[in-house]
Amino acid sequence: xxxxxxxxxxxxxxxxxxxxxxxxxxxxxxxxxxxxxxxxxxxxxxxxxxxxxxxxxxxxxxxxxxxxxxxxxxxxxxxxxxxxxxxxxxxxxxxxxxxxxxxxxxxxxxxxxxxxxxxxxxxxxxxxxxxxxxxxxxxxxxxxxxxx
Numbered sequence: 001x002x003x004x005x006x007x008x009x010x011x012x013x014x015x016x017x018x019x020x021x022x023x024x025x026x027x028x029x030x031x032x033x034x035x036x037x038x039x040x041x042x043x044x045x046x047x048x049x050x051x052x053x054x055x056x057x058x059x060x061x062x063x064x065x066x067x068x069x070x071x072x073x074x075x076x077x078x079x080x081x082x083x084x085x086x087x088x089x090x091x092x093x094x095x096x097x098x099x100x101x102x103x104x105x106x107x108x109x110x111x112x113x114x115x116x117x118x119x120x121x122x123x124x125x126x127x128x129x130x131x132x133x134x135x136x137x138x139x140x141x142x143x144x145x146x147x148x
Contacts, residue, residue, distance in 0.1 A: 003055050010099045039070040047077025065131045068123030074116040092123040
């Protein structure tokens with residue numbers, strides 16, 4: 001899908017063992033249970049914030065909250081300044097700027113998984129305390145009722 005295949009192929013050529021799941025990959029994920037199973041079996045969950053074929057136009061994705069909220073794996077996604085409004089980057093989730101930066105971070109955290117575990121726990125706690133659906137519904141309710 002879009003730029004993702006080329007990006008992943010570059011990482012594989014660098015020597016990273018990567019398995020991809022979802023739309024556009026060999027293994028489709030159809031249910032939340034399948035996604036949770038993949039998170040639970042992974043050491044790192046990779047996010048890509050770009051839209052379609054454009055790596056420069058960013059948006060927040062459900063994965064940006066689901067992956068850290070699972071508490072199962074280290075979440076690394078492309079840098080998006082909007083994520084800094086929701087997470088302490090570097091302490092609750094990680095962001096990369098290019099393939100080399102991502103490669104270096106993955107190697108570092110696989111070799112120092114105790115550091116990764118601290119980030120995983122911090123991301124889970126932030127997600128549970130601030131980024132569940134109940135929090136979004138409360139925000140929407142407050143906005144709707146602000147004039148009353």
